[in-house]
Amino acid sequence: MPTPWTGHRHANAGGRAEAAVGPWLRRNPGTLGVTTKIGHDTTGQDIPLSHENVHDHVRASLDNLGVEVIDLLLYHCDDPVRPVTELAGTLVSLVEAGHVRRVGVSNWRAEHLTSLAHELAERGHALVGSYQFSLAERVQALLEGSLRDDATVLGVVHEHRLLRLGWSSQARGFFARAGTEQVNGRPDPYDTEDNRARRRRCRELAGQLGTRPETVALAWTLHHPGIWPSISPRTTEQIDRSKPDASL
Numbered sequence: 001m002p003t004p005w006t007g008h009r010h011a012n013a014g015g016r017a018e019a020a021v022g023p024w025l026r027r028n029p030g031t032l033g034v035t036t037k038i039g040h041d042t043t044g045q046d047i048p049l050s051h052e053n054v055h056d057h058v059r060a061s062l063d064n065l066g067v068e069v070i071d072l073l074l075y076h077c078d079d080p081v082r083p084v085t086e087l088a089g090t091l092v093s094l095v096e097a098g099h100v101r102r103v104g105v106s107n108w109r110a111e112h113l114t115s116l117a118h119e120l121a122e123r124g125h126a127l128v129g130s131y132q133f134s135l136a137e138r139v140q141a142l143l144e145g146s147l148r149d150d151a152t153v154l155g156v157v158h159e160h161r162l163l164r165l166g167w168s169s170q171a172r173g174f175f176a177r178a179g180t181e182q183v184n185g186r187p188d189p190y191d192t193e194d195n196r197a198r199r200r201r202c203r204e205l206a207g208q209l210g211t212r213p214e215t216v217a218l219a220w221t222l223h224h225p226g227i228w229p230s231i232s233p234r235t236t237e238q239i240d241r242s243k244p245d246a247s248l
Helices: 017-027 051-065 084-096 110-122 151-160 171-176 193-209 213-222 236-241
Strands: 035-038 070-075 100-106 127-132 163-167 227-229
Touching (some): 017 051, 051 084, 070 084, 070 127, 084 100, 084 110, 100 163, 110 127, 110 151, 171 193, 171 213, 193 213
Parallel strands (some): 070 100, 127 163, 163 227
């Protein structure tokens, strides 16, 4: 059961991520679309997704980011003890209040995902699903509770024609690395024979096209209809390597 939540600070970077990009967004209004998640506190623990908590959290995000409206808001977790009708109603109320344009969820299991998609469709809103998605298939969860687009989730996606935000779409740099490495002090969850074979093929194609293997792997995700790949660059160089390549 979710633990009580008493603050407005969010999980990413201990609550510092939104505050870090907020000043830039204020100086460059309308330049970028804004997506953010709610549902975790600064320790990564789930918060109760009550109407009051969610609205408080969204208002804090708007203040931190310095924007008037969030383009896409995602529940970062499920709240299985709360009725899906209530969770759907809270999302719709955020749209009707003008705080967000589109709504979605991250890492929800298929049975709850289909219920929420149905509830929102009944109210005239389309749901976006956010799951880990890349050319490399991981052998273990990247984060506790994180899910991949498995067959049951994809069944819901196709049934309700959901758009998807594919996070970790570059497999945490797997295609940019030459060999085996640890990631955050643990074995690389993508380091399998199948994924190494995919990386070799990406390197071969990249060599033929004069680009980089990680760019080829990202292009693979972009060729899937209804997928918005999400990347996590740490440098401007990594951003440049992730830009679309006309040859792909």
